[in-house]
Amino acid sequence: MINRHLTRDRLLLAAFALLILCTGIFVENYYYLQMLTFIGINTLLALGLNMLMGYAGQISLGHAAFYGIGAYGTAIMTVHWHLSPWIALPGTILTAMLVAYIVGIPTLKLSGYYLGMGTLGFGMIVNIIFREWSSVTGGASGFVGIPTLELGPVSFASGRSYFFLVWGFVILSFIICHRIIDSRIGRALRAIHDGEKAAAAVGVDTAKLKLQVFVLSAAFAALAGFLYAHMVFFISPETFSFISSIRMVTMVVIGGMASIWGSLLGASLLTLLPEWLQAFSEFEMVVYGLILMIVMIFLPRGLTRGLLDIYERALKK
């Protein structure tokens, strides 16, 4: 029973990796490759947040802070400190994890709405630091001149190589998350989601585990921030504002809570929709909001679960 599940998941992941490979080889259009790369970065954000929200049931409305720490972290380390980006990568991830650890200890004692407010406040403080600490971050006008990634003879300047780099990280992250979910820790996280009192009563150290998964999701967000910064070479505080945090939450909810593939679907939809909707010009945001509302009304458990339900119903007929 369990083994069959495992094989199915492995096959799915292998098929997905193959799809990525083919896409990367055969898509020629630079614009499409760039959109797909953005989807990859957003998938990393949604995946990390999904571990926290979908599995452990703890909301964060300040995750753009960790995304920003990843981006500004590598900008500062590579431009100001002249470090190699490959040293900056673990550097920024560890920084984000440390910040998450320090912030998480008091914040994760809150629950429900209060946790939402706490993380919201944290996100805003970090955004103000990006905006106001001009000498280091470039302030409101942004940070220019972030270097291209290079690894020996390979330069990640072109659309194609960067596409492979980002989606390589996505697949690695999928494997990591899948392994966590399918373990003692993953079961304990879902137990916390279903009932914290009962989880403590079976011996789960809920405070410790919530903190661990918060730190983990911060690491994913920082990785996404790093990849974003070295893709666009220019970052500004708006990208990491409150709106960005909300967008991440939306990706998780629309795609499907507690689903790895849901993160991918949610990230794809929220990356592509604004592009498609440009045809509506000034009504863009109205249509965008409307589509999100319709999805939530008809598929309240997210796209993944909703599509599966439709598929299963079709099979029965």
Add this chain to the structure above:
Amino acid sequence: MTQHPPLLRIENVYKAFGGVQALNDITFSLSSGSITGLIGPNGAGKTTLFNLISGVFPADKGRIVFDGADIRNKKSHLLVGLGIARTFQNVELFETMTVLENILVGQYTRTRCGMWGSILRFPWISAEEKNSHRIASEILDFVGLSQYADHTSSDLPFGWQRLLEIARALASGPKLLLLDEPAAGLNIVETLKLGDLIRKIRDQDITVLLVEHDMSLTMEISDQIVVLDQGKKSPKAPPGPSRKMKR
């Protein structure tokens, strides 16, 4: 039951909530391998006492000695590791998880795999998983829920949810099992079966403390009865257990 040393001793325990003295100088002990029934009217402090023993909140005064160690200030999740498991008055299952997964989470304190372990999949972890699944299927056999292992726990009928909650508590390998009104909401047949199950649990050398309103069940299975009334232990001894257990 004097041949066994006490597993749990409650010594002069007090607990107040605001101005209400919920527990007032409670003293009693549980001998190892016995079933103790805790009875009394609503508001007598039975659930408060349960919460003290299982570490939900600490006692104001007095000692709670379990297996030779004072556990008065220990947190819930640590007590499970020491061997105290409990169920709740209103069944608290992990509702989105399957019956099997509930039992696997129940083994949390007996297993070691952490965050890094789960990512790196060391060889000993798959052995641990296999062992967990083996123990889980034994426990499901024990309570008679094996054939529902893959059902979502919230889909089970209420009586079976109660059984599952007890099974989940057993999965931690406890020395002391606290059952908070296990027969509430069960019909007569289910209650009889529950009584048999509790005896079977006691025969596995697990000490049982139960709060129960169903007097016939309590009288039938308990080796000792403790009566609480308005936060005090009532000196009035209830009619002795109808039949002494042969051990």
